[in-house]
Amino acid sequence: MLVTLKELVQVAYKSDYAIPAFNIHTYEDAVAIVKGAEEMRSPVILMASPSAIRHLGIRIAACIMNELAENAKVPVVSHLDHATDLDVIFKAMKAGFTSVMFDGSNLPFDENVEKTKLVVKVARAFGISVEAEIGRVGRSEEGEEATQILTEPDVARKFFELTQVDALAVAVGTAHGMQKQEAQIDFERVQQIQSAVDVPLVLHGSSGVPDEDLTKISKMNFGKINIGTVLKTVYVERIRKILQEQPQLKDQIKLLEEASKAVTEMVKHKISLLNSAGRA
């Protein structure tokens, strides 16, 4: 069933589990993610990133996610990920997304607050959830580490007081796009943030988080854990393997359906780490 982000994270963030949020890029990986969530009886968040929106378009992305959600045996959120453009956010709301992230992490504090407040005001009118970011998670690619800004607990508190978002993304040591599990989470900072601000927290760049830390963080005040890169990696690796083993294969449906099994397996693994199995 199709649900909002707020209804899922409000329950999860104070409990000993977190809701997995997976980036979708195509129809096939979206199907594979929902399949994994159903097999584990876990709620799940499907996220369309800016690259997915470029590839699919907002309305097709919304159609895919909402159609899968409405037919799913578990609660599913259709979420717009990392939108920096207000126009894109409003189009996503119109297209039927049940949750949006306004990413003002590159903006000065006051501008981030003002734009987030506007998004919250419009979203509330339509019953849509809002996530925003304070601090900056950044990317792990070369030369980009310098852009990471760890979240200051007092700034997070002030930001939440002013915006009243439904979920707050914080930078606590992860980075987007990490290919290995080598992120070093600043758990002391996490403790300070959750003492300063009572809101479901969101962890970005979670492909780079070691398995045991994912479990640890899911028991803290994180309600939503964003995972993208690792799913792309296992999907493409499985395609490569299938083509090597069956060079005569000509049917793209067979290829993609078979490769999608790698996505479902990884989704189930991450769900078990986040302790969200059996919560739906």
Ligand code: G3H
């Ligand atoms: O918003 C998306 C996530 O933060 C995904 O990060 O691709 O590093 O797992 P990741």
Ligand code: ZN
């Ligand atoms: Zn992210």
